[in-house]
Amino acid sequence: RSGEMAKSTQLTDNEVFRAYATYTAIVLLKMMLMSLVTAYYRLTRKAFVNPEDTASFGKGDSAKKYLRTDPDVERVRRVHLNDLENIVPFVGIGLLYALSGPELSTALLHFRIFTGARILHTFAYLIPLPQPGRGLSWAVGYAVTFSMAYKVLKTVLLL
Amino acid sequence: RSGEMAKSTQLTDNEVFRAYATYTAIVLLKMMLMSLVTAYYRLTRKAFVNPEDTASFGKGDSAKKYLRTDPDVERVRRVHLNDLENIVPFVGIGLLYALSGPELSTALLHFRIFTGARILHTFAYLIPLPQPGRGLSWAVGYAVTFSMAYKVLKTVLLL
């Protein structure tokens, strides 16, 4: 059927869309990784937020002392939230951008720089590197998303 | 026009995409429901964070006492944030997965397990069930998204 063809063509044959799919999968997996890092720090630092999570450490006061905040746990949680705030716009605007017919080389440049910047941002936040390391890596990703949004609005604007 | 046809065909005739659309709408509505549950707990527990939200309870100190955190409110807020952290990757990676040409039965399996796991996760968190109830339901949804990402990268990889 022609519909099926158009569909399978879309992802398999369109190189810009394949690049978008590749880098979107990578940054979303990177974001998901933050859940595991948070769990790792919660378990090794013994710092939990839900009473039911400390039940295996005993009952009453002996378990209650593990209901606390830990600086390392809070730091990973901030990375995770920052990922949500920045990767969600990339995924949404990036899809529209990929469908707006950019050159493959230009699209790859956008996707690669964004992905690299977000990976750097994670390391800069977790190590942590002195500023402006984290600030700059954040700004680069932000600028890439803004550049894609500009191209989308220039191409499709219908208010 | 052939473009229109390709478009209308896409969603109406492609069964994998229809399944994706159905389950995505369901999990996003489930996530949105958390806003209403938060509002319900804020109103019944009288626990607010914005001064302007307590104005109807009086002025000055009589209203100020409602600016407080409540364990039930904080619990729903954690469910909501956990939904964002897990449903956003599902929606993004799931779209790419649906367009990568999986078998309908395999796709339905992924979508159904993810949706079931996230509904279980919500109940496990809110009741709350003893661990590892919540942990397992979280891990199942996480594994499903990871499996879809693997299929996407295997099919479209263009770095």
Added chain:
Amino acid sequence: RSGEMAKSTQLTDNEVFRAYATYTAIVLLKMMLMSLVTAYYRLTRKAFVNPEDTASFGKGDSAKKYLRTDPDVERVRRVHLNDLENIVPFVGIGLLYALSGPELSTALLHFRIFTGARILHTFAYLIPLPQPGRGLSWAVGYAVTFSMAYKVLKTVLLL
């Protein structure tokens, strides 16, 4: 190639999709703006959360006093999180809705009301306006997303 044509047709020729792309770019940019507003308040209120961010204000106790929460910073952060909670469902469900073949005028009505409501919500939260200003603007955006989800499920339901 026919695949390329179907693709370029999709975004460039389909008016509903162009409207979706326009309003999605706008609300995602609005959400991204919250990062800059947060940074502005952190710098002007001198209220930071990461020790490495206060290094330029000196060492030891002289820098430590800037590691604090500030009501204005926390307020913008709540706007940002509320945006994530509401704009993510709009972007996801809106895409499915745009592909489900709605009338252009109906689709524009949904997109415009949602975008207007979220912009009002931001002002209502930041100024802040007395309730129910913020509550109503939130509810209007919520109802629009719900209406689109209903149309999607009615059109494509495949469980």
